[in-house]
Amino acid sequence: MKKLATIISTVLLGSTMSVSAHAKDTMAIVVSTLNNPFFVSMKEGAEAKAKELGYNLIVLDSQNDPSKELSNVEDLTVRGVKAILINPTDSDAVSNAIRLANRSHIPVLTLDRGANHGKVVSHIASDxxxxxxxxxxxxxxxxxxxxxxxxxxxxxxxxxxxxxxxxxxxxxxxxxxxxxxxxxxxxxxxxxxxxxxxxxxxxxxxxxxxxxxxxxxxxxxxxxxxxxxxxxxxxxxxxxxxxxxxxxxxxxxxxxQQPDLIGALGVETADKVLKGQSVDKSIPVPLKIITK
Missing domain, CATH: 3.40.50.2300 (Response regulator)
Structure with missing residues (x-):
């Protein structure tokens, strides 16, 4: 019986440690809409980089609705993510979501579209x-x-x-x-x-x-x-x-643009922030013109 209790205790402790470690390794990307190939590519770039760096990445779709965007960020603050990458539906409306994350002390990075208010540690976008x-x-x-x-x-x-x-x-x-x-x-x-x-x-x-x-x-x-x-x-x-x-x-x-690179750089930059490294406030992603 004592041996069984020890096994159960060990399993429970391992489970607790697993959940804690999992939470530490989680970041999220909130995309304005996944009904657009550009943002799907951005999401895929972020997912690939997150996998490479060992993070669990939560992906949420705001469906071009600022109120959905706010509830997405609200959900993430409860789920205990360590960083939020956000592609705003609207540069003004996103401010409330960012301030919510700020109050929860979760670093926020914006992708492709900027935010007019709220504290953003870095903005990754093309010029x-x-x-x-x-x-x-x-x-x-x-x-x-x-x-x-x-x-x-x-x-x-x-x-x-x-x-x-x-x-x-x-x-x-x-x-x-x-x-x-x-x-x-x-x-x-x-x-x-x-x-x-x-x-x-x-x-x-x-x-x-x-x-x-x-x-x-x-x-x-x-x-x-x-x-x-x-x-x-x-x-x-x-x-x-x-x-x-x-x-x-x-x-x-x-x-x-290179949407997959914007997503990848977002995750890479968030990783640096979480490790206490300094990052640029604005990170440009190169553009090129494509003709026949």
Whole structure:
């Protein structure tokens, strides 16, 4: 009987130690939406790096809903994760979630999109302003300084949409392009199609389109193909579908981010933070333009 009690005690102690060690090795990534290939790649990059470094990674989908994002972070604070990587649904709305994590003393790192408030130990993203400028310069080179252009904007309130638009508009103003319209399509393929159909009806003389992500670019492509017109379309993100469309000669170009690298660097940076190492407040991920 005494021997049995000793065995049970040992098993229980081992179980407790296992749970404790497991908790120490857990971090989380909260993604704005997994209904987008770009963020799926980001998640996969984070998962691969977490596995390599020996962490358990919890993945939560905010479904582009700030209230869902807040409840996701609330859940994580209860589950005792050691670090949270977050890809915000909205740069303002995410502030409440970040402050919640701050109060629980959980380090927060933002991926791709920044946060306007709350304490963030590091932000890992591409230079979206530079990317927008790359898109504008490509259009100018292909169509000319007086090009009649349309811009499809991402989700209003996200840093990515704001910064990509800023970069593009820098070139539009400098090279005197004629901006016919600039309208949100929320980074969504179907909305990109619908918005582009309406804008083409209002501006049949459009020569080029800058879509702030590949999903909207691919939606715009369907609208352009249905119209029978020849319009240069430039996307952003360098997703598999976007690059494939460029290689087939359907899209003119895509400004390629490396979402898997953003996710991997997020985990790698969180690992350094948890080990007490200093990290940069902003970590840039290189961009490149992909053409046929």
């Amino acid at each position: 979206n302003v530079a990317g927008g400028e790359m898109a504008g310069k490509y259009i100018m080179e292909k169509v000319g300084q007086k090009a009649k252009v349309i811009q499809l904007e991402g989700i209003a309130g996200t840093s990515a949409a704001r910064e990509r638009g800023k970069g593009f508009m820098n070139v539009v103003k400098k090279d005197h392009m004629d901006l016919l319209a600039s309208q949100p399509a929320d980074f969504d393929r179907t909305k990109g199609l619908n918005v582009m159909e309406n804008l083409m009806a209002a501006h049949p003389d459009v020569q080029a389109v800058f879509a702030q992500n590949d999903e909207m670019a691919l939606g715009a492509l369907r609208a352009v193909q249905a119209s029978g017109k020849k319009v240069l379309i430039v996307g952003f993100d360098g997703t598999k579908d976007g690059i494939a469309a460029v290689k087939r000669g359907k899209l003119g170009a895509t400004i390629a």
